[in-house]
Amino acid sequence: MNDTVQSFDIKAIRAQFPILGEKIRGKDLVFLDSAASAQKPRAVIDAMVHAMERQYANIHRGLHWMSERTTEAYEMARDAAARLLNANDRSEIVFVRNSTEAINLLAHSYGRGILKPGQAVLISGMEHHSNIVPWQMLRDSHGIELRVAPITDAGELDMAGTEALLADGRVGLVAITHMSNVLGTYTPAERLVALAHQYGAKIFFDGSQAVVHRRVDVQALGADFYCFTGHKLYGPTGIGVLWGRRELLDAMPPFLGGGDMISSVAYERSTWADVPHKFEAGTPAIIEGIGLNAAIEFVEAIGYPAIAAHEAALTDHALSKLSAIEGITIIGRAQDRGGVISFALDRAHAHDVATLLDRQGIAVRAGQHCAEPLMRRLGLDSTARASFGIYTTNEEIDALADTLGRIREFFA
Amino acid sequence: MFEDVRDLYNAAILERGRRPRHMGKLQAFDATAKGDNPMCGDRVTVWVKFAPGGTIAETGFDARGCEISKASADLMVEAVQGRSPADTKAMFERFRAMAQSGECPACAGFEPLKPLAAVHAYPSRVKCATLPWHALVAALDGAANATSES
Numbered sequence: 001m002n003d004t005v006q007s008f009d010i011k012a013i014r015a016q017f018p019i020l021g022e023k024i025r026g027k028d029l030v031f032l033d034s035a036a037s038a039q040k041p042r043a044v045i046d047a048m049v050h051a052m053e054r055q056y057a058n059i060h061r062g063l064h065w066m067s068e069r070t071t072e073a074y075e076m077a078r079d080a081a082a083r084l085l086n087a088n089d090r091s092e093i094v095f096v097r098n099s100t101e102a103i104n105l106l107a108h109s110y111g112r113g114i115l116k117p118g119q120a121v122l123i124s125g126m127e128h129h130s131n132i133v134p135w136q137m138l139r140d141s142h143g144i145e146l147r148v149a150p151i152t153d154a155g156e157l158d159m160a161g162t163e164a165l166l167a168d169g170r171v172g173l174v175a176i177t178h179m180s181n182v183l184g185t186y187t188p189a190e191r192l193v194a195l196a197h198q199y200g201a202k203i204f205f206d207g208s209q210a211v212v213h214r215r216v217d218v219q220a221l222g223a224d225f226y227c228f229t230g231h232k233l234y235g236p237t238g239i240g241v242l243w244g245r246r247e248l249l250d251a252m253p254p255f256l257g258g259g260d261m262i263s264s265v266a267y268e269r270s271t272w273a274d275v276p277h278k279f280e281a282g283t284p285a286i287i288e289g290i291g292l293n294a295a296i297e298f299v300e301a302i303g304y305p306a307i308a309a310h311e312a313a314l315t316d317h318a319l320s321k322l323s324a325i326e327g328i329t330i331i332g333r334a335q336d337r338g339g340v341i342s343f344a345l346d347r348a349h350a351h352d353v354a355t356l357l358d359r360q361g362i363a364v365r366a367g368q369h370c371a372e373p374l375m376r377r378l379g380l381d382s383t384a385r386a387s388f389g390i391y392t393t394n395e396e397i398d399a400l401a402d403t404l405g406r407i408r409e410f411f412a
Numbered sequence: 413m414f415e416d417v418r419d420l421y422n423a424a425i426l427e428r429g430r431r432p433r434h435m436g437k438l439q440a441f442d443a444t445a446k447g448d449n450p451m452c453g454d455r456v457t458v459w460v461k462f463a464p465g466g467t468i469a470e471t472g473f474d475a476r477g478c479e480i481s482k483a484s485a486d487l488m489v490e491a492v493q494g495r496s497p498a499d500t501k502a503m504f505e506r507f508r509a510m511a512q513s514g515e516c517p518a519c520a521g522f523e524p525l526k527p528l529a530a531v532h533a534y535p536s537r538v539k540c541a542t543l544p545w546h547a548l549v550a551a552l553d554g555a556a557n558a559t560s561e562s
C-alpha cells in the first residue's frame with residue numbers, strides 16, 4: 001500500500017477511469033461534479049462485471065458453492081468499510097442504499113426507538129436535505145424538537161451558537177455534516193464530539209463528502225454514528241454504510257422488516273437477527289457491495305495522505321485561480337475547507353454558466369444543491385459548483401477559470 | 413468560443429434576458445401566481461389584468477432566474493396580450509411542444525416565441541423556458557403555485 005504523498009501519480013490514476021477518455025461534443029471531458037457522484041475506476045467496474053459473469057447467487061441463504069463464494073465476496077465489503085472507518089468491529093457496519101437511507105434508518109430506529117418525546121435533535125444550518133427531512137418527519141411524528149445550529153457568514157459553524165443550543169441538556173442526538181456539499185466547509189468534528197458528549201448527546205456525522213477526501217477514524221474521533229454513500233467514493237450507486245457503536249445499534253429496534261433481518265418468525269412473535277443483519281432486511285445490493293469493496297481497496301491503495309494532499313493542492317489552486325476572475329463571488333470562506341467550491345458570477349446566472357461550461361465539455365452543477373435552507377441563509381437562489389475528485393487536475397481547474405472569464409465576456 | 417450556443421443564446425434572448433421590457437408588478441391585477449423550481453432555484457411571479465371581455469389586458473412578471481426563464485417570461489407577456497384564457501392555454505401547449513421538439517408546425521403568429529425553439533437541444537433547460545407559462549396558466553386557473561420541475 002502506498003502511503004506517501006510522493007507516490008501520487010495523477011496520470012496513472014486517471015488511466016484507471018475509463019470515462020475520462022470520453023469526448024463531450026468533440027471536447028475532452030472536464031468532470032468537476034464529483035461531489036454529486038464520482039466516476040468509477042476500472043477495478044470497481046471489473047469487480048462488478050466479474051461477480052455477474054462468474055460468481056453470483058443470493059447470499060446468506062444458499063447451501064451451494066455459488067452462494068457461499070458470493071457471500072464471502074459481499075462480506076469482504078463489510079471488512080473493507082470497517083477498515084476504512086476504523087470501526088471497532090465489522091458488525092458495526094450496516095449496509096444501506098445510500099446516505100439518505102442511513103439517515104432515515106437512524107431517524108427511525110434511534111429516533112423513535114431510543115429518543116423520547118420532548119428531547120431534541122440538533123442539526124446545522126448547512127445540511128443536505130437528506131439530513132434535514134428525516135428529522136422533520138421524526139419531529140412531526142414523535143414529538144422531538146428539531147434545532148438548527150447557526151452558521152457564520154463565512155460558512156463555518158457558529159460554535160458558540162451551537163453550544164447554546166446544547167446547553168439545556170435536552171438534545172439527545174447531534175446530526176451534522178462532516179463536510180458541506182455546498183461550501184466545502186469541514187465541520188470541527190473533534191470539538192463537536194466533545195461538546196455533544198459534554199451535554200449528554202450522542203453524535204452522528206453525515207460523512208458523504210468528507211470520507212472521499214479525508215481519513216476518518218470513528219474511534220479516534222469518538223463519534224457514535226457515521227455514514228457515507230458508495231457512489232461518491234468511486235463506488236457504485238445503491239450501496240452505502242451506516243456505522244454505529246455496537247451497544248447503540250444493539251439497543252435500537254429494526255428499521256425495515258422482512259427476510260434476512262430475523263432470527264425466527266412465528267405469527268405471534270418474531271425475533272431479530274443480531275447486528276448488523278437486524279438492519280438489513282431483504283436481498284441486499286450484492287453486486288454493488290462487491291463494487292464498494294473494490295472502491296475502498298482502490299482508495300486504500302492510493303492512501304488518504306496522498307488523497308488529502310491532492311485535494312488541498314487542488315483547492316488552493318482553484319481558490320486562487322477563481323478569485324482572480326472579475327465579478328466572481330466564492331460562496332463560503334471557511335478556514336478548513338476542501339474541494340467543493342460554489343460560486344456566482346455577477347453577469348450570468350448559474351444555469352447559464354453551467355450550460356456554457358457544458359458546451360466546452362466542463363461539467364459542473366448549478367442550482368440549490370439539495371440545500372435550500374442553506375441557500376436561503378446565504379441569500380442565494382442558485383450557485384454553480386465545481387467539485388474535485390482524485391482524478392481532477394490543475395489543468396482542468398485552469399480550463400474552468402479560463403472559460404468562466406470568457407463566459408463573463410459573453411454576457412458583457 | 414461560444415458560437416455553438418448562439419442558437420439558444422441568440423440576440424433576442426440575450427436582449428430580453430438582460431433587459432426585459434415587461435418585468436415588474438402590475439399596479440392593479442385580477443390574478444397572480446408563483447412559479448417555483450426548487451431544485452434549480454428559479455422563481456417567477458406573474459400578474460394578470462383582464463379586459464372587460466375576459467381577455468388578457470396586461471401581464472407583468474418578476475423573475476429570479478436565468479436568462480432563458482426571464483427572456484421566456486418577457487416574450488410570453490407579448491404573445492398572450494389580448495388572448496382569452498383558453499387561447500392562452502392552447503398557446504402554452506404549443507409552446508411546450510416547441511420547446512421540447514424544436515418544431516412548431518401549427519404555430520402561425522408564433523414568431524415572437526421562435527427564438528426559444530432552440531432550447532429543445534438543451535434538455536435540462538426546457539423547464540426554464542416553460543416555468544413562466546406554468547405560472548401564467550396557474551394564475552388563469554386561480555391556483556397560487558406552479559412548477560415545471562415535475
Ligand SMILES: Cc1ncc(COP(=O)(O)O)c(C=O)c1O
Nearest residue numbers: 098099100128130181206208229
Ligand atoms: C452532504 C451530503 N449528504 C447526503 C447526501 C445524500 O447522498 P445520497 O443521495 O447518496 O443518499 C449527499 C449527496 O448528495 C451529500 O452531499
